[in-house]
Amino acid sequence: MYSILIFFKLWVVSQALTFPLIDFAQEEIKAIENDELPVYTILIPLYREERVIGQIMKAMMAIDYPPEKLDIIITLEEYDHPTINAIREVGLPSYFKILILPDVHPKTKPKALNVAFLKMKGKFLVIYDAEIIPEPDQLKKACLAFKKFPRIGCFQARLDHYNAHQNVITKLFNAEISFYYDLFLPGLQKLGYPIPFSGHSVHFRREVITRAGAWDPYNVAEDCDIGIRIHRMGYQTGIINSTSLEEATSGLVSWIMQRTRWMKGFIQTSIVHLRHPFRFKNEVGGWKIFFAFLIIVPGTVIINIMNLFYWILLVLWLSLRPAFIQDLFPGFILYISVTSFVVGNLVFTYFNFLGSYKRKEFALVKYSLLSPLYWILLAIATTRSAIQVFTKPHQWEKTKHGTHLKPASLFLDGKN
16 A cells, blocks of 8 residues: 555656646736626635634735625624624625524534525635635636636635744645645646645635535535545546645644544545445546545545554564564565655655745755654544544534734735
8 A cells, every 4th residue: 555655646746747737927817807807705714713803804805806796705603702703893894794603513614614605696716714815816817717727617726834934843734735735736637636625725616516515514624525526526626826825733732633624524525425436436537536536535544544553563663573563574565565664755755845845945845854753643633533533523623723923924915
């Protein structure tokens, strides 16, 4: 399995290196007339986000799009009084709408999105989380992309962090995200494989979400699930060269909780889509894409859990040399395992190097040497997620935002 994963990621990255992202010249963007632009819906699900209300409001009002054609819907839980009060204090323009959600289960982000979807007016829609700062022209780029590529049902924007340099966790997180959005997802797009989306900054055609039946309210990684479902329906997906800045989770406990939720959603997505494997194989486009899905979604979970098991095994072998471990690795299995261990760790560490270097984050490159420690944390979070599938399958562990040291102002101040 390790060997297959190594070759698979090498193949995907090699495709990404020769596959440019969907992009448009500034002249083309500036030439768009306001009358040509459709109504665009922005969904902003909020819960306990009183600390970043000012930031998200400022980011939304900085978007380069006619206000009369913006349909911004903010969802709030009726018992979340701190966020409700913070929203009231800010004061919203007329094109913002507040939607108070009833106190019913499941208490998840996709439940909030489903309620808001019924109220939207736009031809296209995008989700922005509380801490997101999109590039001001992102909606216009998405409109051009939808017009130029009518067969593509949705577009993922690139992600970056405005607090990447906050501590070691954020630095490693940023290296991982840089590789994922610059080198892995573009390769998946070129190969025609299903793309597990981000939870925000994904632009959809309204009819695509309608056909998909909106989001699964019980899946805690609804972004991954909707990406797979859209692929099953025959829609292509694309990646536009526009960046949304987000806050990298900076606390160890918060990071593990966030990653636990993501991996639990990967498990839920795997279970749901593999209930009828042969039907799934036919709908995604054959065995090749079926096996790619197995590597990308359930394979990620399995490999992460295996990592924890094998790291423990390695420590036991180096410290105690128990005979039963040697019995597990006869002859050719030992050679394959050692090769995978050495080559795999070098290759995946290099990928993180490459992600940071490609984005000119030269100060972060050296921290990729700590990637094995980061993967151990990922293994712990994934093991925790596997336990929670049975004990707390639909619990949404909230990620705390607003912990970054200084206000995010890159795109708001006109810097890029």
